[in-house]
Amino acid sequence: MSKILTTESGAPVADNQNSASAGEYGPLLIQDQHLLEKLARFNRERIPERVVHARGSGAYGYFEVTDEVSPYTRAAFLSEVGKRTEVFLRFSTVAGNLGAGDAVRDPRGFAVKFYTEDGNYDLVGNNTPVFFIKDPVKFPDFIHSQKRDPYTGVQEADNVWDFWAHSPASTHQITWLFGDRGIPASYRHMNGYGSHTYQWVNAEGEAYWVKYHFKTNQGVRSLDGEQAAEVLGADADSHQRDLHQAIERGVFPSWTLYVQLMPVAEAADYRFNPFDLTKVWPHADHPLVKVGRLVLNRNPENVFAEVEQAAFSPNNFVPGIGPSPDKMLQGRLFAYADAQRYRLGVNHTQLPVNAPRATEARTYGRDGLGALNRGGREKNYEPNSFDGPAQTDSPLAAPVRVEGHTGTFATPAHSKDDDFFQAGELYRLMSEGEKGRLIGNIAGFLSQVSRDDIVERNLAHFRAADAEYGARLEAAVAKLRAGDED
Ligand code: HEM
The missing domain is CATH 2.40.180.10 (Catalase core domain)
Structure with a gap:
C-alpha cells in the first residue's frame, strides 16, 4: 500500500479530489482544512527572484x-x-x-x-x-539600463547604449560580449x-x-x-x-x-x-x-x-x-x-545548501524568522564562562596599507591605464572573421538606437580603442540605419 497523504500537520487526508461543500450543489465549507491549507500554501510558493542572475x-x-x-x-x-x-x-x-x-x-x-x-x-x-564598470555606485543604474524600460516594458536599445555611452570603461567588456x-x-x-x-x-x-x-x-x-x-x-x-x-x-x-x-x-x-x-x-x-x-x-x-x-x-x-x-x-x-x-x-x-558541511557554524547569531534550533540551550552571549565558542587569535588575511583622505575619487589610473587600450588590444588579437562578426553583432544592436548623439558617443569609444574598429563600426551602423529608412 502506498503511504497515506496527510495535511501539513500530519493528519490523514480522506479526499484529495473533491472539496467539502454544504450539500452536493452547495457552497464550500470553511472547515475544509485540507482545501484551505492547499490553496493558501500554493499562493506562497514564489519568493523574490534574484534582482540579477535570476535564471x-x-x-x-x-x-x-x-x-x-x-x-x-x-x-x-x-x-x-x-x-x-x-x-x-x-x-x-x-x-x-x-x-x-x-x-x-x-x-x-x-x-x-x-x-x-x-x-x-x-x-x-x-x-x-x-x-x-569600476565603481559599485553605478551598478543599479547599469542594471536598470539593461533590463525592461519602465514605460515600454521591453529592453530598449536606447537605454542599453545610453548607459554605455556614458561609461567609456565598458568598451572592453562590450568587445568581449559581442565577440565570438x-x-x-x-x-x-x-x-x-x-x-x-x-x-x-x-x-x-x-x-x-x-x-x-x-x-x-x-x-x-x-x-x-x-x-x-x-x-x-x-x-x-x-x-x-x-x-x-x-x-x-x-x-x-x-x-x-x-x-x-x-x-x-x-x-x-x-x-x-x-x-x-x-x-x-x-x-x-x-x-x-x-x-x-x-x-x-x-x-x-x-x-x-x-x-x-x-x-x-x-x-x-x-x-x-x-x-x-x-x-x-x-x-x-x-x-x-x-x-x-x-x-x-x-x-x-x-538551509542545507548554504550551511557549512565540513565544519559547523558556531555563532551567537540567534532566532529570527524560520530559525532552527541553533545553539540549543547553550549561552547566547560572548565572552562567557561556560566554554562557549571564542574567537581565534590568528589573522585571517593580511593587512592592506592605506593612506589619504576620505572622499569620492575616480579609480586611480596607472601609467598604461585608459578606458580603451585593452579593448583595442582584444580587437587586434581577433582574426579577420572574428572582427567581422564582432562588427556585425554590435552594429545590429547599436543601429537600433533612435538618437544620433548616443550612437556617436559610442562610436567615439570604439574609435579610441582602435581606429579601424571605430571606422568599420561607423560604416556598418550607417548602412543598417540607412536600410531602416528605406
Ligand atoms: C557592484 C557590483 C555588483 C553588485 C552590487 C552585484 C549585486 C548582485 C546581487 C544583489 C545579486 C543577487 C544575489 C542573491 O540574491 O543571491 C547578484 C548575483 C550575482 N552576481 Fe553580482 N553584483 C555586482 C557585480 C558582479 C560581478 C562583477 C560579478 C562577476 C564577476 C557578479 C556575479 C554575480 C553572480 C554569479 C551572481 C549569481 C549568484 C548565484 O548564482 O546565486 N556580480 N549580484
Missing part, C-alpha cells in the same frame, strides 16, 4: 588540488595535492528574469561554493575576466573567472594579489546570433537541460583552475591598476599557475530548495584568502548577503 542552474561536485600552491596561500582546502573539497556551483545568465531563455547574448555567472573545513568559501564570478564567446553553447562549454583581484596570504603572512581562471575541459563552444535564435525558439531551457542531462548520463563536466599571482609590492607600480575590474593582467606579465580540478558529478534533488535558495556571497572567505581594494568587490561584499536577507530571510545560512 540559473546548479550542480554539486568536488574540487581537487593537483598542484602545490601552499607557498602562496594557507587556505586549508588548498593545502596539499590530492585534497578534495565538496562544491556547489550555480551558473546563470544576468539580465533575464527567472523564466527567461538560456541561449542569449549576456555574461554568464559562475558561482562556486567550496564547503571547506574552515567554513564555506564563495567565489562568485562570471564567464568573463572583466566587467562593464558572447553566447556560450552551454554552461559546460565556457570558462569561469573570479574577475576581481583577491588576496592570498601564506603561512608566513606574505600576501599576493590573485586572479582566478577556471578553464573548461569540454572546450569553449559558442553560438552565433542565428544559431542562438534557433536554440532559443526550440528550447528556452537549453543550458539547464544540457547540464542536468550530462550529469544524469555520467558525463561529468570539469574545469581546471589556474591563478595569476602578483606579489603585493608590485601593485603600486604595475602599468595597469591591478584593482580595476575593467582590466585584465596580461598573461605575459603574470603567467597562469595551475591549482586543481573542479568536477560536477551530482544534480540537486530539488531545484527550488537547492538552486533557487542557494546564497553565494563574495564576503564568505576562509583563512588564507581575503578581499582586495577593488571598489567593485568592496561594494559586492555588502550587496549579496543583504539581498539574501531580503530574498531568503536572515536564517538562509542554515
Whole structure:
C-alpha cells in the first residue's frame, strides 16, 4: 500500500479530489482544512527572484588540488595535492528574469561554493575576466539600463547604449560580449573567472594579489546570433537541460583552475591598476599557475530548495584568502548577503545548501524568522564562562596599507591605464572573421538606437580603442540605419 497523504500537520487526508461543500450543489465549507491549507500554501510558493542572475542552474561536485600552491596561500582546502573539497556551483545568465531563455547574448555567472573545513568559501564570478564598470555606485543604474524600460516594458536599445555611452570603461567588456564567446553553447562549454583581484596570504603572512581562471575541459563552444535564435525558439531551457542531462548520463563536466599571482609590492607600480575590474593582467606579465580540478558529478534533488535558495556571497572567505581594494568587490561584499536577507530571510545560512558541511557554524547569531534550533540551550552571549565558542587569535588575511583622505575619487589610473587600450588590444588579437562578426553583432544592436548623439558617443569609444574598429563600426551602423529608412 502506498503511504497515506496527510495535511501539513500530519493528519490523514480522506479526499484529495473533491472539496467539502454544504450539500452536493452547495457552497464550500470553511472547515475544509485540507482545501484551505492547499490553496493558501500554493499562493506562497514564489519568493523574490534574484534582482540579477535570476535564471540559473546548479550542480554539486568536488574540487581537487593537483598542484602545490601552499607557498602562496594557507587556505586549508588548498593545502596539499590530492585534497578534495565538496562544491556547489550555480551558473546563470544576468539580465533575464527567472523564466527567461538560456541561449542569449549576456555574461554568464559562475558561482562556486567550496564547503571547506574552515567554513564555506564563495567565489562568485562570471564567464568573463572583466566587467562593464569600476565603481559599485553605478551598478543599479547599469542594471536598470539593461533590463525592461519602465514605460515600454521591453529592453530598449536606447537605454542599453545610453548607459554605455556614458561609461567609456565598458568598451572592453562590450568587445568581449559581442565577440565570438558572447553566447556560450552551454554552461559546460565556457570558462569561469573570479574577475576581481583577491588576496592570498601564506603561512608566513606574505600576501599576493590573485586572479582566478577556471578553464573548461569540454572546450569553449559558442553560438552565433542565428544559431542562438534557433536554440532559443526550440528550447528556452537549453543550458539547464544540457547540464542536468550530462550529469544524469555520467558525463561529468570539469574545469581546471589556474591563478595569476602578483606579489603585493608590485601593485603600486604595475602599468595597469591591478584593482580595476575593467582590466585584465596580461598573461605575459603574470603567467597562469595551475591549482586543481573542479568536477560536477551530482544534480540537486530539488531545484527550488537547492538552486533557487542557494546564497553565494563574495564576503564568505576562509583563512588564507581575503578581499582586495577593488571598489567593485568592496561594494559586492555588502550587496549579496543583504539581498539574501531580503530574498531568503536572515536564517538562509542554515538551509542545507548554504550551511557549512565540513565544519559547523558556531555563532551567537540567534532566532529570527524560520530559525532552527541553533545553539540549543547553550549561552547566547560572548565572552562567557561556560566554554562557549571564542574567537581565534590568528589573522585571517593580511593587512592592506592605506593612506589619504576620505572622499569620492575616480579609480586611480596607472601609467598604461585608459578606458580603451585593452579593448583595442582584444580587437587586434581577433582574426579577420572574428572582427567581422564582432562588427556585425554590435552594429545590429547599436543601429537600433533612435538618437544620433548616443550612437556617436559610442562610436567615439570604439574609435579610441582602435581606429579601424571605430571606422568599420561607423560604416556598418550607417548602412543598417540607412536600410531602416528605406
Ligand atoms: C557592484 C557590483 C555588483 C553588485 C552590487 C552585484 C549585486 C548582485 C546581487 C544583489 C545579486 C543577487 C544575489 C542573491 O540574491 O543571491 C547578484 C548575483 C550575482 N552576481 Fe553580482 N553584483 C555586482 C557585480 C558582479 C560581478 C562583477 C560579478 C562577476 C564577476 C557578479 C556575479 C554575480 C553572480 C554569479 C551572481 C549569481 C549568484 C548565484 O548564482 O546565486 N556580480 N549580484
